[in-house]
Amino acid sequence: MTTTDIRLVVLDMAGTTVADGGLVERAFDAAARELGVEPGTPDHAEKLDYVRATMGESKISVFRHLFGDEDRAQHANTMFEKAYGELVDGGLIAPVPGAREAVEELTADGRTVVLTTGFARVTQDAILGALGWRDLVPLTLCPADAGGRGRPYPDMVLAAFLRTGAADDVRQVAVVGDTAYDVLSGVRAGAGLVAGVRTGAHRDDAFREAGAGHVLDSVAGLPALLRGVDG
Known part of the structure; x- marks a missing residue:
């Protein structure tokens, strides 16, 4: 063919x-803060590197890897989607x-x-x-x-x-x-x-x-x- x-x-x-324009990283920052991961820390840097490396993967799968148990992963995913949606609504895409x-x-x-x-x-x-x-x-x-x-x-x-x-x-x-x-x-x-x-x-x-x-x-x-x- x-x-x-x-x-x-x-x-x-x-x-x-x-x-x-990098909204995934901005939304991740918002979700990470909700779970006590602060920007500027080694933990945040490590997790952000993983987010960048796995762009394109299902976001809930990424958060399951990053945060372990299902409840924390689901909470992170909900916060991520909320933050990303707000950025979209703000005309940033x-x-x-x-x-x-x-x-x-x-x-x-x-x-x-x-x-x-x-x-x-x-x-x-x-x-x-x-x-x-x-x-x-x-x-x-x-x-x-x-x-x-x-x-x-x-x-x-x-x-x-x-x-x-x-x-x-x-x-x-x-x-x-x-x-x-x-x-x-x-x-x-x-x-x-x-x-x-x-x-x-x-x-x-x-x-x-x-x-x-x-x-x-x-x-x-x-x-x-x-x-x-x-x-």
Whole structure:
């Protein structure tokens, strides 16, 4: 199969199609304070490093790793989602330049686009609402919509494949994101095209190590790639 055979495109949100200007770290600070982890301490620095390294992973999974027991993890996740939602409501997010146009081009080319996230549904909906994207694509998915595991598991990609019916073969699926976790989820799902973008958390070496076949400057270059114009 070639790039032109792609029928379903699964795109990450924050860092890939959505520019959030480091809001994940700001929301983490708010959540960490709630659990007694103060900025400037070694504990905070260690936990923040882990948050940065695991960008793209389901946030509740990150907090389970950081805070151990389920009650503390759930509390941290609730505080994180609340803080992130408030930042979104404050107008601190925007589309990655060319992202909406890329989605519209992909759709015009006859491809189905699904937006996915590691955030909870309430936060995903807040982002979609803030950007005016509620009707941009036919399906959006968060970890809870696909069994709860999130990335780097392939579940959201496979859920998109099953729910849309847009492709006959997983090799007709493209997965694109700004983290190694996005890439790994696409590889594990058997997607025919898996690409990293340089507009977010991770860089080329992490993408290649996770199995990306392509690295793009941004999602704006995806329609041309899938038309076989560039790559």
